[in-house]
Amino acid sequence: SVTGEASISVPPDLAQIDSGVTTEAKTAREASEANNKAMGGVLQALKNAGIAEKDIQTSRLSLSPQSTPGRNPNAPFQITGYRASNRVTVTIRDIAKVADTIDVLVGSGANEISGISFMVSKASKLLDDARSEAIADARRKAEIYAKAANISLGAPISISEETAPGPVPYRKMAADLAASAPVAQGQETLRVSVSVSYELKQKAQ
Secondary structure (H helix, E strand, C coil), rough: CCEEEEEECCCCCCCEEEEEEEECCCHHHHHHHHHHHHHHHHHHHHCCCCCCCEEEEEEEEEEEEEEEEECCCCCCCCEEEEEEEEEEEEEEECCCHHHHHHHHHCCCCHHHHHHHHCCCHHHHHHHHHHHHHHHHHHHHHHHHHHHHHHEEEEEEEEEECCCCCCCCCCCEEECCCCCCCCCCCCCCCEEEEEEEEEEEEECCC
């Protein structure tokens, strides 16, 4: 039994940006209304920039009280205001527009950008070539062992893929982004690992 490995590096063709708006106010209603207004401006700006509605998805919506400790250890916490947050995940199908989309988000009022994920949309197709290479790698290793042990290598009797390959996002954290933020997408490396068991035969005398 041996393990064969292979990888393929390709430029990503999809990106996702996690962004949103957080607002604070004295009352829950004020915080919510201010947040709705600000987020509405962000969503409209994204649509005006050519982002399709299907590529804008709400990922988190929250409203929570903000409090401070009482004046003495036994006093209850005092609510000082409320914080409303609305976050969206924006899918960008043209990698060249990632920086422009960040500019749109920041310029339209988004005050939180927590990460950018680069992905390969057709990873399964690309991984098929890597799977063939992984099997060839396993065969090469098995032949080395068989030769060293003075035995013959037979047919494979079991093959299993040890990993769960796919378009796993590579997340880059982003904080305090300004307009025209530089973004480098680099390359995504897709890996496959297979375990193969071969039949072993004694060499004919």
